[in-house]
Amino acid sequence: MAKIFILMGVSSTGKTKVGIEMSRQLGIKLIDGDDLHPKTNIIKMEEGQPLNDTDRLPWLERIRDAAFSLETKNEVGIIICSALKKKYRDLIREGNQNIAFIFLHGEYSLVLERMRQRKGHYMKEQMLKSQFDTLEIPLSEEDDVTFVDISGEFEEIVKKCIEATKLQTDDTKAYKKVAVNGINSLNLAKKYI
Template structure:
């Protein structure tokens, strides 16, 4: 399969993407960015108000994340980015034509995720949008070469599992 240069950590809101990705980046010594930082203020406000984004809203967001990925690849600097990437079409925007980019899918059942969202404070994504997240979720297909990891373990363990499945070791910059 080959080792990735950029890993996109994906999953529904509340799956632990940001926490796991930060642990993974620290473990590997790779650059890290949370895809939420690429959302416009208007889109954050829309979600905060309980309205899901549509594909037109997502297009510039995915393009911005893709530009970050391209910079990593051009500079030959490995990186990890968080992006919900719930539909295959969204993942295709980030991965297509970039064989060095791989997906790590954080999978969890609805009850576990709902409990995490209920306990989370200060995030713009309300728990009321969880149903829309699961409704559009298309888990990665085998040909996407994604790594699927259950989120029913601590974030450090999930990050270690992702690293192991991609054949990456602590401090591995390649």
């Protein structure tokens, strides 16, 4: 059965770069969720305004529909999407039986440093702060989420993400697998509180 992997996290965690490399190595389709934003959202972000739930709704529906399209074609794919809140992830899950999330996470200072190194992206510092404020760390009941720390080298991050795709296609629960490695959502949440 096809599996759709949502590569999630705040801006500047490397979702696009990691997604491109995963797609290349695994030979699977990649959809950049930024391409699915309505024009009004892009304009708002370019002006440095954070998106609210009303802004995000049509975008999340497009993400969900893209996942459903891949699933109905029996294709394996990666969709890049911040998926910051549980209700956003739940909306993406609606009607999609084979969704799994890979959560790229890192300390605010690391992500901010990476954001400052990016050229030509519409994300501004205050918007990154807003994303961290909005972020709801997935808890254990979201057993379709695998955590990948972004503090390592790029190749290691990609390797862990590819391992996460294998975890999520096993019958085991990914949350338990990453908890064995000492990372779980409760420990991670403490870092941001």
